[in-house]
Amino acid sequence: MIEVRDLQKSYGDLIAVNRVSFSARPGTVFGLLGPNGAGKSTTISCISGLLKPTAGTIRVGGFDLAGDAVKAKSSLGIVPQELAIYEDLSARDNLAYWGAAYGLKGDGLKQRVDHVLNRIGLMDRAGDLPKQYSGGMKRRLNFGCGLVHEPAILLLDEPTVGVDPQSRERLFDLVREEKTKGTCVLYTTHYMEEAEKLCDELAIIDHGKIIAGGTLDELRAEFGGNDIIRLTGSFEASRVEPVIAGLNAGVLSLTPESLMITISEGARVLPAVLQAISATGADIRDTRLSEPNLESLFLKLTGKDLRA
Amino acid sequence: MRFIFVTVIKEMKRRFNDPGGLISAIMIPLAVGFLMATVMGGGGGQPSIKAQLLVTDLDDSFVSQGIISALGQDRITDMIMLQKVDHEAGQQRINEGDGSGHLIIPKGFGKAWLEREEVALQLTVNPSQSISPRLIREMLESLLDLGDYLHKVFGEELKIIARSLDGNELTGISTSVFSANIADKISGIADLVFPPAMTVEDITPQPETASVSFALLMFPGILVMAAFFAANGQSTNFWTEKEKGTLGRWVASPNAFFSFWIAQWFTAMLLTAVVAFPILLAGFLYLDIRFEKFFTALAWLALTGPILFSVLSLIQVLAPSKKAGGMISTLIMFPLLMVGGSFFPTETMPKFIATIAQYTPNGRLVEPMKGYFTGEYGASGMFIHVWGIMAVALVLVLLAGWISTRKALA
Numbered sequence: 111m112i113e114v115r116d117l118q119k120s121y122g123d124l125i126a127v128n129r130v131s132f133s134a135r136p137g138t139v140f141g142l143l144g145p146n147g148a149g150k151s152t153t154i155s156c157i158s159g160l161l162k163p164t165a166g167t168i169r170v171g172g173f174d175l176a177g178d179a180v181k182a183k184s185s186l187g188i189v190p191q192e193l194a195i196y197e198d199l200s201a202r203d204n205l206a207y208w209g210a211a212y213g214l215k216g217d218g219l220k221q222r223v224d225h226v227l228n229r230i231g232l233m234d235r236a237g238d239l240p241k242q243y244s245g246g247m248k249r250r251l252n253f254g255c256g257l258v259h260e261p262a263i264l265l266l267d268e269p270t271v272g273v274d275p276q277s278r279e280r281l282f283d284l285v286r287e288e289k290t291k292g293t294c295v296l297y298t299t300h301y302m303e304e305a306e307k308l309c310d311e312l313a314i315i316d317h318g319k320i321i322a323g324g325t326l327d328e329l330r331a332e333f334g335g336n337d338i339i340r341l342t343g344s345f346e347a348s349r350v351e352p353v354i355a356g357l358n359a360g361v362l363s364l365t366p367e368s369l370m371i372t373i374s375e376g377a378r379v380l381p382a383v384l385q386a387i388s389a390t391g392a393d394i395r396d397t398r399l400s401e402p403n404l405e406s407l408f409l410k411l412t413g414k415d416l417r418a
Numbered sequence: 419m420r421f422i423f424v425t426v427i428k429e430m431k432r433r434f435n436d437p438g439g440l441i442s443a444i445m446i447p448l449a450v451g452f453l454m455a456t457v458m459g460g461g462g463g464q465p466s467i468k469a470q471l472l473v474t475d476l477d478d479s480f481v482s483q484g485i486i487s488a489l490g491q492d493r494i495t496d497m498i499m500l501q502k503v504d505h506e507a508g509q510q511r512i513n514e515g516d517g518s519g520h521l522i523i524p525k526g527f528g529k530a531w532l533e534r535e536e537v538a539l540q541l542t543v544n545p546s547q548s549i550s551p552r553l554i555r556e557m558l559e560s561l562l563d564l565g566d567y568l569h570k571v572f573g574e575e576l577k578i579i580a581r582s583l584d585g586n587e588l589t590g591i592s593t594s595v596f597s598a599n600i601a602d603k604i605s606g607i608a609d610l611v612f613p614p615a616m617t618v619e620d621i622t623p624q625p626e627t628a629s630v631s632f633a634l635l636m637f638p639g640i641l642v643m644a645a646f647f648a649a650n651g652q653s654t655n656f657w658t659e660k661e662k663g664t665l666g667r668w669v670a671s672p673n674a675f676f677s678f679w680i681a682q683w684f685t686a687m688l689l690t691a692v693v694a695f696p697i698l699l700a701g702f703l704y705l706d707i708r709f710e711k712f713f714t715a716l717a718w719l720a721l722t723g724p725i726l727f728s729v730l731s732l733i734q735v736l737a738p739s740k741k742a743g744g745m746i747s748t749l750i751m752f753p754l755l756m757v758g759g760s761f762f763p764t765e766t767m768p769k770f771i772a773t774i775a776q777y778t779p780n781g782r783l784v785e786p787m788k789g790y791f792t793g794e795y796g797a798s799g800m801f802i803h804v805w806g807i808m809a810v811a812l813v814l815v816l817l818a819g820w821i822s823t824r825k826a827l828a
Contacts, residue, residue: 158666158670159669159670160666160669160670179672180672181672183670183671183672184672186670188666188667188670190663190666190667192663193662193663194662194663194664194666194667195662195663195664196428196432196662196664197662198432198435198436199428199431199432199435200435203428203431207424207425207428208667208671210420210421210424211421211424211667211668211671211673212671212672213672215420239435255667
């Protein structure tokens, strides 16, 4: 269980994390979704004890991180965004070392290392140095180092950055396994697909603030059941905007090359929408109709694309 | 405590898996030591200074032969190696720098000396040498003083000998008188010249410095250089782990951050022992040092590693980046090695630099070890020097730990 209350982290005048509060429960994956620089990594660094918060409280596994750091940290497993492995130690030695760092020893440590090597798919390369590994294999080892001591709480800071699709799927499986085991997983990402696939609960963070939170369904409900229509081509804003207003649709984004709107019963009204917009002189080259997703939600909340 | 031990093992594995640093720390000091000892001509166990005096005897009298035989006495041959040469060969060899000096005893020297006429020995010295020519000059001046005393005591008898050389042979009566005069004079000065029948037995243990070679003088400096390299490599580990992200894992783990530094400290100790072992072995074999000193010397060196590591770590954590830390420690390390006696023994340095050497961390480590190898100190005498330095080193490493905690969290 992670409980964060009014967490603030400032660097001089710059407020990197601004009064962030959330709770993550055992057996769930809690996602922190936001663009680069939103404050996700700063938040996770505060929870892992790497950064000292300017204000606020953090409780990890029932222990206050500031007052009872050793007990709080004992229940944490960390998978940093950047690789944090010894490239001059074999995968087995890396795992054994980090297991020992959390008090594992003897046969228990050996069995646990073998188990994790199997889970991350590196058993056949266990004796090799990571400098001989591919990027995906290094990522998996980085992941393994975080869970070798069977932590009750797992902090994953953008664990799939730079990972090939095959390794990514394997990492997703590992996250799901941890969740099934009852581990509380805090997962930061700026990939909406990952958040949608893995997370039971989400907090959308931007400029250090949580701007929306809840389950995926709760967040989708922000759209009131509307659909999303995305158009690409060429559009003249001054002519398109009055037409959309007349269609009882909402503009999520409008640029000279793209248009995204929310509208109820999108499939039924799509031909009429296309006809009305074409009548403004717009050149429509591609059309997509979808249910609301995190990307569109983020766009609605912040007025900017999450990938930007 | 267990995790410190596990961390030391992990660090040693890392060094052995990537042995470039270890090999450099062994090979560079060995190469420097070998080159310096070769250039300076100091072999293992050989006397370091022995003058080579070339002598040309143009006089060939019993006086000139007396000089040559005096220079050939056992005590003198420990310092001066005498070689008779003809005039041209002697001049040519000195001009080519072969030999410390060329002494020419001119024709008529013996007769002139006996008759106390003005006469000179001609000495040409090798300008590229300083100590050996001085040794030869002092030896010759002592001989000339002796000649002067002989004239003062046996002046009349020497004149008689001189006349006999001109063909005035001594009669039986004059020979008896001559002999009786010499005997009287010797008995007259006997109380002054011959020592009383009382001796002083010097039972002070003789230091082993009698045959200290240049290589032996350099050897402790070479060992400390290796310890310096090993410690320097380990001191950069703070930045390496910070860059690799593993320091973050450390901070996030339930272990106290100071245990990271204590583990690094012990690693520096083990690494130094590993690096010093082959150099020590090579030195003991080459210099023919008694093997019973081997493990004591190794233990001493193992203690020097953490001391140097502490100094270098403090430099590293005070630096703003790994690159700056590397540059600053290199800028400090090499002058320290030069001044502290790793490239040149302090015995060959100008006095003021040798004094500075005593105040450098490595200089303070070199001298006790040198004393141990040359017999000046026993093992306990050597270790007495280390405990105070170790205490300072521990304070320095804790200071480095305290500063680095803030940097690790930054």
